[in-house]
Amino acid sequence: xxxxxxxxxLLAAPGxxxxxxxxxxxxxxxxxxxxxxxxxxxxxxxxxxxxxFARVLDPLxxxxxxxxxxxxxxxxxxxxxxxxxAAYAISRAPRMSQPILLxxxxxxxxxxxxxxxxAWIVLLNREGLINNLLRWLGYTGEPLSMLYTxxxxxxxxxxxYLPFVILAIYSTLSRLSxxxxxxxxxxxxxxxxxxxxxxxxxxxxxxxxxGVFVFVLSIGNFVTPALxxxxxxxxxxxxxxxQFLTANDWPFGAALGAALILTMxxxxxxxxxxxxxxxxxxxxxxxx
Amino acid sequence: MNASSNPILRIEGVGKAFGPVTAVDNxxxxxxxxxxxxxxxxxxxxxxxxxxxxxxxxxxxAGRILLEGKDISPLPPEKRPLNLMFxxxxxxxxxxxxxxxxxxxxxxxxDKAVIRRRVDETLATTDLTQFADRKPEQLSxxxxxxxxxARALVKRPKVLLLDEPLGALDKKxxxxxxxxxxxxxHEASITFIIxxxxxxEALVMADRMxxxxxxxxxxxxxxxxxxERPADRFVANFIGVMNFIEGxxxxxxxxxxxGLEVKATxxxxxxxxxxxxxxxxxxxxxxxxxxxxxxxxxxxxxxRVLHVKTAxxxxxxxxxxxxxxxxxxxxxxxxxxxxxxxxxxxxxxIKRGTPCxxxxxxxxxxxxxxx
Numbered sequence: 001x002x003x004x005x006x007x008x009x010l011l012a013a014p015g016x017x018x019x020x021x022x023x024x025x026x027x028x029x030x031x032x033x034x035x036x037x038x039x040x041x042x043x044x045x046x047x048x049x050x051x052x053f054a055r056v057l058d059p060l061x062x063x064x065x066x067x068x069x070x071x072x073x074x075x076x077x078x079x080x081x082x083x084x085x086a087a088y089a090i091s092r093a094p095r096m097s098q099p100i101l102l103x104x105x106x107x108x109x110x111x112x113x114x115x116x117x118x119a120w121i122v123l124l125n126r127e128g129l130i131n132n133l134l135r136w137l138g139y140t141g142e143p144l145s146m147l148y149t150x151x152x153x154x155x156x157x158x159x160x161y162l163p164f165v166i167l168a169i170y171s172t173l174s175r176l177s178x179x180x181x182x183x184x185x186x187x188x189x190x191x192x193x194x195x196x197x198x199x200x201x202x203x204x205x206x207x208x209x210x211g212v213f214v215f216v217l218s219i220g221n222f223v224t225p226a227l228x229x230x231x232x233x234x235x236x237x238x239x240x241x242x243q244f245l246t247a248n249d250w251p252f253g254a255a256l257g258a259a260l261i262l263t264m265x266x267x268x269x270x271x272x273x274x275x276x277x278x279x280x281x282x283x284x285x286x287x288x
Numbered sequence: 289m290n291a292s293s294n295p296i297l298r299i300e301g302v303g304k305a306f307g308p309v310t311a312v313d314n315x316x317x318x319x320x321x322x323x324x325x326x327x328x329x330x331x332x333x334x335x336x337x338x339x340x341x342x343x344x345x346x347x348x349x350a351g352r353i354l355l356e357g358k359d360i361s362p363l364p365p366e367k368r369p370l371n372l373m374f375x376x377x378x379x380x381x382x383x384x385x386x387x388x389x390x391x392x393x394x395x396x397x398x399d400k401a402v403i404r405r406r407v408d409e410t411l412a413t414t415d416l417t418q419f420a421d422r423k424p425e426q427l428s429x430x431x432x433x434x435x436x437x438a439r440a441l442v443k444r445p446k447v448l449l450l451d452e453p454l455g456a457l458d459k460k461x462x463x464x465x466x467x468x469x470x471x472x473x474h475e476a477s478i479t480f481i482i483x484x485x486x487x488x489e490a491l492v493m494a495d496r497m498x499x500x501x502x503x504x505x506x507x508x509x510x511x512x513x514x515x516e517r518p519a520d521r522f523v524a525n526f527i528g529v530m531n532f533i534e535g536x537x538x539x540x541x542x543x544x545x546x547g548l549e550v551k552a553t554x555x556x557x558x559x560x561x562x563x564x565x566x567x568x569x570x571x572x573x574x575x576x577x578x579x580x581x582x583x584x585x586x587x588x589x590x591x592r593v594l595h596v597k598t599a600x601x602x603x604x605x606x607x608x609x610x611x612x613x614x615x616x617x618x619x620x621x622x623x624x625x626x627x628x629x630x631x632x633x634x635x636x637x638i639k640r641g642t643p644c645x646x647x648x649x650x651x652x653x654x655x656x657x658x659x
Contacts (some may be wrong), residue, residue, distance in 0.1 A: 181343055183378035185365040187443065188395030197391070201382050 011165040034254035036254030042248035052255035061239065061256070062257035068235040071225075072151065075157035079214045080207055082158065083165035087206075090166070091173040102170065106163040113160065117227050120156050121147060124228070146286070148230035161217055165210035174200075205275055212271040216264045236260050296479050297342070302437070304337055306530035311337040313503035314350070317649055319447070324473050324480045326494035326589040328487060330526070334503035339449050342481065343372040355446060371445040375452045377436040379424040385435050386411070386420040391444045410442040430461050435464075441476060450475075450482040454489065456461075467493050487527045491515065493624070499523050521635045525561045531568070531605045533561040543634060547599035548578050551629045556652045559636040565593060565608035567631040578622035580605070582617055592617075596625060 036044045036112030055061065084143050088103045108116060123129050124147040131143040146152055176199065182193040222237030231238070234255060295318035304312040306554060312334040319325050327335040340346045344365035345520040353361045371392070380388050386407060393403040411417045414434045417636060422602045431452065440448055453463045453469065470493055471479045471643075484490050490497045499519075499639050507519035518524035521532070530538050537544030537554040543561050550561060573579060580598035595604035607625065609617075617623070 030314045096625060177376065177378065179374050179376050179378040180380060182365070183372075183374055183380070184391070185345075186372045187392035187439070189391075190364075190366050193395065198380060 020080045030174050030254050031258050031261075033251050033256075034258050035260055036251050038092045038249045038251050042250065044250055049251075051256075052251045055252055056255050056259050057198055064234055064239055065236055065259070068219050068237070071154060072157070072215045075154045075161070075210060075218045076214045079152065079158045079162055080169075080211055083162055083210060084207065087166050087169035087173055099176070104169070108159070109163045113223065114227075116160065117156055117224055120152065120159070120228055124152055124155075147228065148232055150229070152228040153225050153235075156228045157214070157218045157221060160224065161214040162204075164213045168210030168213065169203060169206040172203040206273055208274060212267055216267055217279055220260055220264065293647070294321045295319060296356060297481075298354040298357075300352045300354060302338070302341060302348045302353060302376055304341060304346060304348050304350075310503050312341070312348070315500075315503075316351075317498055317505065317506050317508065318483060318498075320478060322477050322481070324493055326490035326497040327481065327483045327500060328490040328494075328497050328502035328526075329485065331485055331501075332502075333500040334487075335500050336467060337449060337503075338397065338500070339372070339451055339481065339483045341368060341449070342447070344368050344448055351515075356482040356584050368553040369446045371440040371443050371451060372449040372451065373440045373453055375455055377456075379432060379435055381424050382401050384421050384423055385416060385427075388424070388435060388439050392439060406442055410438045412423070412506060413472070414438040414441070418440075419572065419589045426559050429456055431466070433457060433465065437472070440477070441472070444476075445478060447479045447481060450480060452483055452485070454484075454486075462489075469493060470608075473628075491527070501526075514524065518562070518633060521560060521562070524633060524635070529565050529606055530531075531563050531601070533563070533605075535559060535561060535598050535600070537636070545600040548627070550627050550632065552634045554634045554636055557636060559634050561627070561632055561634055563627050565630040567628050568605065568607045569626045569628065570594070570596075570609065570623050571608055571625070573624050576626040578626065579624045582619050582621045582623065585617065585619055587611065596623065598625070 007176075029287075032101075033044050035048055035050070037047045037051075039045045048086050086105065090098055090105065093101055121128070126143045126145060126147070128147070130146065134144070153285045180198055180202070181194055185191070189197065219235070220237045221235065222241045225231075225235045225238055226241075240256045240260065242255050243249045243256060247253075290539060297319040299315055299317040299319075302315050303310070314439065315334075315338060327338060329335045330548065337346060340386075341348050341361075344360075344363060344367075348361060351361075352359050354368070360370075380391065383391065389407045389410060390403050393406060398406075408417075408488060411420055414437060416431070416434055416438055419435075424435065433456070437450075437453070450469075451550045452466050457465060457533045469480070469482075482493065492610075494511055496508065496510050497514060498504045499514065500524075501522055507514055509517075509525050514523065515527055516582060517532075518527060524530045525532070533545045533548065535543055535548070535558075537543050537556050537559045539556050541551075541556075542549055543554065543559055545553045545561070552561060569576060577615055578598055582594050582597040582606050583597045583602060584595035586593040586595070588611070590611060591608050594607045594609065594617060605625070609615075
């Protein structure tokens with residue numbers, strides 16, 4: 001074996017070892033619990049069963065699954081709708097100021113997730129900043145109950161994952177040659193048709209990457225629904241959390257987790273394949 | 289000979305500044321219907337900015353742009369019946385060749401069948417029929433160039449603007465495409481305005497050309513006119529090869545440099561004599577008035593260029609002679625030469641930096657074209 005052939009493998013070894021030791025092994029261990037019965041006082045009794053998976057399909061839990069998916073999807077759509085114009089504006093700003101604008105877009109991300117989520121409680125609660133502001137502006141009715149609603153959960157999710165979406169869309173927008181948009185205008189398309197037929201189609205990979213990111217992280221999230229949803233809006237993440245720490249039903253929690261992870265992997269593979277398809281097609285064509 | 293009979297496009301006192309930098313400075317220019325017009329100049333001379341103002345991507349700070357008598361300066365690019373072929377081609381990577389061509393016609397909301405027919409026609413005339421279903425990535429540089437041209441042509445613009453259209457092609461293909469472009473321009477009978485920094489390209493293709501420098505228009509004319517009667521020292525140097533001899537015009541009206549005397553009339557004072565390599569006659573030593581020695585010989589196939597050291601100039605004079613039957617000149621040979629006074633130009637500077645052309649050629653330029 002030549003030096004050149006072995007080196008890439010050697011370089012990847014520490015990363016692979018880390019992943020196997022701290023990601024693959026624990027995941028497999030936890031997931032394997034799903035095939036056993038629950039212990040009487042928690043833990044696992046090693047008797048093989050498929051009952052846990054059957055329970056996942058129970059309408060009660062399926063409903064929570066679908067509900068989580070709906071909330072995650074809403075958060076994804078809202079995040080894209082906010083992130084796209086922001087990314088567009090940044091990509092059209094003078095070259096010099098783009099890194100600064102991106103820095104500010106990502107800034108919230110450098111603070112603690114919990115602190116950021118608690119900040120929303122301060123903002124949204126009945127005696128919170130928003131209600132106080134409304135009262136100061138002359139609003140006299142009942143204070144708005146914004147906290148512990150589904151909208152609060154979605155707001156929290158969007159807020160937390162927005163930087164990723166902005167970055168993902170910005171990266172495709174900034175690589176787009178402005179001459180393509182000019183060519184479209186030159187050929188008779190106004191700004192709107194130029195956006196719909198040239199800019200948007202060419203930046204869809206960035207939208208998809210950012211979107212899958214928000215969706216996958218949202219559907220499994222349990223902190224935001226717990227804090228901003230007040231436990232009234234259970235998502236799959238909360239359910240898994242409860243099974244392990246409250247209900248002491250580790251095997252069922254593991255089965256729920258398996259279902260969640262499979263959903264995520266399926267989505268990520270789908271997105272990866274779509275991206276690979278797009279770029280692979282290009283490579284294949286160039287080779288002809 | 290050619291009074292600006294039919295200007296399809298009139299550029300009237302157009303100026304453009306980017307902050308403190310003046311890119312285009314008070315340019316006035318008439319482009320005639322169906323002509324192949326070249327905007328020529330070194331990089332940074334403002335030719336591309338001028339073209340982008342015609343296309344509508346930059347708005348002039350001063351002046352007007354009239355298309356068939358109508359001021360189009362306030363119109364956005366999509367409302368102008370002009371099309372631009374981009375230097376980078378700017379083909380839409382997510383569309384096939386056919387979709388790229390159809391795009392502009394779809395924007396005109398034409399009937400599907402009409403679009404199909406016109407795209408098919410244009411694909412045929414540009415030799416692209418077999419590539420109709422390919423994506424831009426599957427095409428070679430020359431093919432992409434043709435698609436870019438076809439995409440603009442299919443719109444049947446009143447004026448087609450081409451920004452360095454052949455810049456990315458290799459020499460052989462470029463020469464082929466120069467003639468191809470000329471042929472297509474002729475067949476489509478569309479006015480072409482091409483931007484180029486390549487003087488040879490402009491000489492080959494253009495019916496008329498404008499030479500720009502630092503945003504200002506120096507000269508407008510047919511290639512022969514510009515080559516034979518350059519308006520100033522810069523144009524003389526920029527187009528083709530030119531020998532410059534520094535000297536002075538005496539009270540007797542003769543131009544004199546060290547060991548050289550030419551009957552080129554001008555005002556008394558310092559002057560520069562410009563002569564093309566092909567307009568110097570050589571002979572054996574003593575045969576002609578100026579003596580010199582060959583320091584270098586460059587063979588170009590059809591002709592030979594002798595570099596001749598004389599007392600008149602610091603850099604050797606270039607003399608072009610036919611390669612065949614040119615005598616047996618060798619490096620180091622002594623010879624004599626003569627400059628034909630009818631075929632040279634005299635540039636006299638009145639003020640520092642302001643070249644003053646002899647009023648030999650029919651200067652029809654408006655005063656506003658030059659400052």
